[in-house]
Amino acid sequence: MQVIAFDADDTLWVNEPYFQATERKFCELLEDFLPHHTVERELLQTEIQNIKLYGYGVKAFILSMIETAIRVSAGTIPASAIEKVIAYGKEMLNQPIELLPGVETVLESLYGKYRLVVATKGDLLDQERKLRKSGLEKYFHHIEIMSEKAEDDYRKLIRHLDIEPAQFTMIGNSLKSDVLPVLNLGGHGIHVPYHTTWALEKIDFKIEHENFRQVEQIDAILAFL
């Protein structure tokens, strides 16, 4: 049976806008020290430095915000501001799930015909919780939470699923993480762009590949699957 793997954040449900909204609040918190765009740049810098150590997800994001706040304030940030950053993070973890249009239709119609899995980065517990809260758990064989989404990680995933790369289709909003590495292994990649993309997921070249498709909204995949 063919496996269809779905990215989760910004493919099944809204995610990046919550990070951006939190980032805006974070910039406001620090506006006595630096202008918004500089704080944004500093935060991204911290995230890049920490990603190898912390990985992806909300906890890593909170820790990077705290570290950035201390650095850009030259150690003068009061504890009350750091308390707020922690509260922003907890709010993100408690956010309700907002499904993207077409998602439920797609899963309902593919269920039983393919083995469906979720393949996502992020915090282990947080991603499991989001899947549970989404009400979509019943459609999926299981959820794979990956520390990274590079070729080698997909190779392990495909081996673990006991299939050939050609039997594997990955659907997601990130060309870099969801599509390119899978195409390189001989699998299929479907790109469903989301209106906003995290800086670290951006790539700027065009993909042309026989196993590659791009759709405007996720339910358009039903035309060819």
Add this chain to the structure above:
Amino acid sequence: MQVIAFDADDTLWVNEPYFQATERKFCELLEDFLPHHTVERELLQTEIQNIKLYGYGVKAFILSMIETAIRVSAGTIPASAIEKVIAYGKEMLNQPIELLPGVETVLESLYGKYRLVVATKGDLLDQERKLRKSGLEKYFHHIEIMSEKAEDDYRKLIRHLDIEPAQFTMIGNSLKSDVLPVLNLGGHGIHVPYHTTWALEKIDFKIEHENFRQVEQIDAILAFL
């Protein structure tokens, strides 16, 4: 083929002593505000409150230390102290791996005869990194990082492994997380006590069960496996 699952922290390698050492440094950092044992109690309180939201692992621990520091200092803790807490956490994530005695002998001798897996809680990326750093990766079919180790989580794991509970043996230092839930499902549990146990893993009753064994050091399991 029978599956033998190994807990990681304090079963394959040293872990809890690093948490305790960090906790001691954290208490020293706050000794102007509260005596050590009160800070310890406050930190545990914060960890308990956060566990449902953050899960297990070092990132959750850093966040709980920061939150505790702000609370017990009534918001007067300087940013420099919080910076130190973050540094303690990063140090933990960069800690070298110290294997426990007998571990390598056991894995060498069981390899090929059983399907060996790691079944552990904690940070996804951190546990994967520790396994890689340990040099033990080659013995294991794969690593399962679980957000919780209750009966339901083991039920999923056993289903995912495509075996019956009776074909599953779990080896670990925590009666609560590694042994009891597995016995309840009809699997086998081997307890290898470690000299120190995290407060949240402690239980205080005796287990008597035909599928239960306890050994002093991990290599004693070779006598009956």
